[in-house]
Amino acid sequence: MKKTVQFSSAPVTFYFDVAFAKLRDVLDPASAIILTDENIFSKHKKYLKEFQVIVMPAGEANKTQKTVDHIILQLIEAGADRNTTLIGLGGGVVTDITGYVAGIYMRGISFGFVPTTILAMVDAAIGGKNGIDVGVYKNIAGLIRQPSFIWYDYNLLSTLPNEEWINGFAEVIKHACIKDRKMFVALQQQKLSFWKRDRVSLAKLIRQNVDIKVKVVQQDEFEKADRKLLNFGHTFGHAIENLYGIPHGHSISIGMGIACKISEKLAGFKETESILQLLKQYGLPPSFAFDGGATMKVMQADKKKQGQAIHFILLEKIGKALIKPVSFADLSEFTA
Ligand code: ADP
Ligand code: ZN
Numbered sequence: 001m002k003k004t005v006q007f008s009s010a011p012v013t014f015y016f017d018v019a020f021a022k023l024r025d026v027l028d029p030a031s032a033i034i035l036t037d038e039n040i041f042s043k044h045k046k047y048l049k050e051f052q053v054i055v056m057p058a059g060e061a062n063k064t065q066k067t068v069d070h071i072i073l074q075l076i077e078a079g080a081d082r083n084t085t086l087i088g089l090g091g092g093v094v095t096d097i098t099g100y101v102a103g104i105y106m107r108g109i110s111f112g113f114v115p116t117t118i119l120a121m122v123d124a125a126i127g128g129k130n131g132i133d134v135g136v137y138k139n140i141a142g143l144i145r146q147p148s149f150i151w152y153d154y155n156l157l158s159t160l161p162n163e164e165w166i167n168g169f170a171e172v173i174k175h176a177c178i179k180d181r182k183m184f185v186a187l188q189q190q191k192l193s194f195w196k197r198d199r200v201s202l203a204k205l206i207r208q209n210v211d212i213k214v215k216v217v218q219q220d221e222f223e224k225a226d227r228k229l230l231n232f233g234h235t236f237g238h239a240i241e242n243l244y245g246i247p248h249g250h251s252i253s254i255g256m257g258i259a260c261k262i263s264e265k266l267a268g269f270k271e272t273e274s275i276l277q278l279l280k281q282y283g284l285p286p287s288f289a290f291d292g293g294a295t296m297k298v299m300q301a302d303k304k305k306q307g308q309a310i311h312f313i314l315l316e317k318i319g320k321a322l323i324k325p326v327s328f329a330d331l332s333e334f335t336a
Helices: 020-026 038-048 065-079 091-105 118-124 154-159 162-179 182-188 192-197 199-219 226-231 234-244 248-267 272-281 291-297 327-336
Strands: 004-005 011-014 033-036 052-056 084-088 111-116 129-134 137-144 150-151 308-318 320-327
Touching: 004 084, 004 248, 004 320, 020 038, 020 150, 033 038, 033 091, 038 084, 038 150, 038 320, 052 065, 065 091, 065 129, 084 091, 091 118, 091 137, 091 162, 111 118, 118 162, 118 199, 137 234, 150 192, 154 199, 162 182, 162 192, 162 199, 162 226, 162 248, 162 308, 162 320, 182 199, 182 272, 192 199, 199 226, 226 234, 226 308, 234 248, 234 308, 248 272, 248 308, 248 320, 248 327, 291 308, 291 327, 308 327, 320 327
Parallel strands: 011 150, 033 052, 033 084, 084 111, 111 150
Antiparallel strands: 004 011, 129 137, 308 320
């Protein structure tokens, strides 16, 4: 199924539930180059025969300028020009770096995504945020630019490790917390194994999550206001992720746990237990003993910081989030 969504900067065409092999029906493999990582390449190379492929090392630790330089040199070698489309086949690391490289190579070439993780399907591939990490600072260098297409082939998930399913469901739970109480209840009624088994329900759940993210980004592509809601759990989450090297989903799960406690204090939130319970149900950690001082220091460089306060996403109730400036002095209470 094909659907074109209009963002304020550009349109994006979504292809849902279509085999990867059909990509050649909409795009000439001779004018495209695929960027993927070594794990995905080793598992799915049979689909890639017709394409020139650049393979990067897997993992967030490689989402760096060094990898970007390496990719650019390979693009030059492959003869990529302004008419080349760069296709990111992979999880959030691959899609983030694909969009970034495509944004700067020859001052910008077109690009598309074939997400292969739950996280990338429901979150990272959507919205046009592309970038890399510098030191401990996640996504500190980047740009907002939309891919021309996003291609959903759920069969690619057949090789996804369980740990990565768990990570992806952290973002699904995040969407439910900030925007969709009904989806929260649906998640409560199932376990991860159900979604892994039931393709039809999974496809529906992914579509619901795509719709949530698309709607928020459509209203505020350049994150002046409501797009910030998608950062629920991410302020503490990113800091903890980068300090301890914990996977993104686990880190934002911990971040959501902290955000619930802050919400109790500053927004009258009363449903912390339901959220912590749901996180546990999906194999996610609701808390973690972190170094408060070090975490605060990383948060001082957060993009959401303004002066001595940080724009924090809080919950009023499940399904309803709000943005509130919280001072570092107030936050220190939760890092003690
Ligand atoms: P995220 O989408 O969580 O940001 P990454 O790009 O870091 O994820 O991918 C997470 C890990 O899962 C990486 O090691 C990557 O190589 C691997 N991976 C991604 N998609 C698949 C897949 N469909 N099958 C097997 N491994 C995959
Ligand atoms: Zn996230």
